[in-house]
Amino acid sequence: MQDNATDDQDTETEWAEHRTDWAEDRTILANERTFAGWMRTGMASIAIAVGLKAVFGAAEPTWLPKSVSMIFIVAALLIFWSAWRNAGKAQNRLNAHNAECQPTRTFAILSTIFSIGAVIIGVVLWML
Template sequence: MADKQALAEERTDWAEDRTILANERTFAGWMRTGLACVAVALGLKAVFGDFQPDWLPRLVANLFCVIGIAIFWMARRNACRTTRRMDEHDTESQSTLGMTLTAAAMALGAAATGAILWWL
């Protein structure tokens, strides 16, 4: 009976490890989605380059940059929350600091892109 208990605990540990890995994949997916918003902003600026009034395409492009920044921070918040609740067994999860730095770098890049788009 103790052997069955040990096997059950081991399966539970592996399930928790899989959840940790899934959390990291989800975080990466949301980072890609945020970057896609920045790419849409760049595309809008390219498509509507000579549009009048000139502030309108800039505003819409910057809106997508802001949406990207929001996605980065929401992904970071959710991933860090999940990581803190999980116990590692056979895997080593990305640190919450690493996720925070990744989201901060992406947000800074999106903000810089928005600023450049506004002044082009």
């Protein structure tokens, strides 16, 4: 009897470890989805900036619609860099088991590219 109890405990422990590993993999994938969601939110902020400039572009004084648009460009930059920082911190705390996770460098590269694009859009909006 004792031997069966030990085997059952070992099996239960093994399954509990598998469930924990799977939960960590799900968390890694959820972190990547959250990062993508924040990047979309940043892009939406840029779209609002472009839309505001298009709608209020003829307003006087001209610096006013440009300034309001720039608020959304700055918000997009903050969103991009916050997403990168938080996704990287979360990814570094977790260990992948079966999931193939993105390297934290990918988060940095994407955030940098999106930020450069936001700055360029901001410059173009200000020059219009």
